[in-house]
Amino acid sequence: MICNTCLTDWPADAFYASNRTKCKECTKAAVRANRAAKIEHYQEYDRMRGSMPHRVAARAEYRQSDAYAVAHRAASERWMARTTLHEKRRSGMTAQPSETNNGKPRKRSAVKASGRQSGEKVKATIHLTVEASQRLTVHAAMMGMDRSELVEQLIRDHLKRFVVSDRGGGASESSLSVPSPPARPRTRLDPE
Numbered sequence: 210m211i212c213n214t215c216l217t218d219w220p221a222d223a224f225y226a227s228n229r230t231k232c233k234e235c236t237k238a239a240v241r242a243n244r245a246a247k248i249e250h251y252q253e254y255d256r257m258r259g260s261m262p263h264r265v266a267a268r269a270e271y272r273q274s275d276a277y278a279v280a281h282r283a284a285s286e287r288w289m290a291r292t293t294l295h296e297k298r299r300s301g302m303t304a305q306p307s308e309t310n311n312g313k314p315r316k317r318s319a320v321k322a323s324g325r326q327s328g329e330k331v332k333a334t335i336h337l338t339v340e341a342s343q344r345l346t347v348h349a350a351m352m353g354m355d356r357s358e359l360v361e362q363l364i365r366d367h368l369k370r371f372v373v374s375d376r377g378g379g380a381s382e383s384s385l386s387v388p389s390p391p392a393r394p395r396t397r398l399d400p401e
């Protein structure tokens with residue numbers, strides 16, 4: 210049986226029943242090429258398809274099932290193992306440089322931080338117990354968030370007591386409120 214595309218003589222099972230003129234491999238290659246060429250169209254279609262009411266309902270029902278619980282737990286464990294490894298690698302690479310600052314005072318970074326936009330993300334290294342880290346990971350996974358988003362939400366929801374605002378000592382600096390206080394809030398009594 211000859212494929213019109215690759216012109217190869219294949220056994221019959223190399224063809225789909227619905228198409229006897231193009232072999233399975235050529236058909237798959239054509240499908241992949243077509244998807245790649247119209248990727249935006251297909252992604253939009255996939256999003257639309259996923260939000261159809263009967264599919265949304267089916268997902269909600271599946272989430273109540275034992276099969277989901279088993280699959281989700283396995284996926285969470287895989288994800289947790291991956292994240293832990295990643296963090297180990299990252300902390301090994303980033304723990305040292307901020308400490309060795311050529312003897313310059315740490316205050317420099319605090320000044321820089323206050324000039325940042327409130328929506329901008331900065332990298333923060335914090336040390337948690339293993340248990341706290343696992344709880345963070347599990348809760349984030351169950352809530353469909355990443356760990357950073359969950360910490361952001363916890364801070365937003367629970368750390369409301371203090372608000373630090375920099376009224377600007379410099380001539381050209383305008384005042385701005387900083388959503389999370391720097392390590393040491395500046396006061397008038399600080400020698401500067």
Ligand SMILES: [Zn+2]
Pocket residue numbers: 212213214215216217231232233234235236
């Ligand atoms: Zn072919």
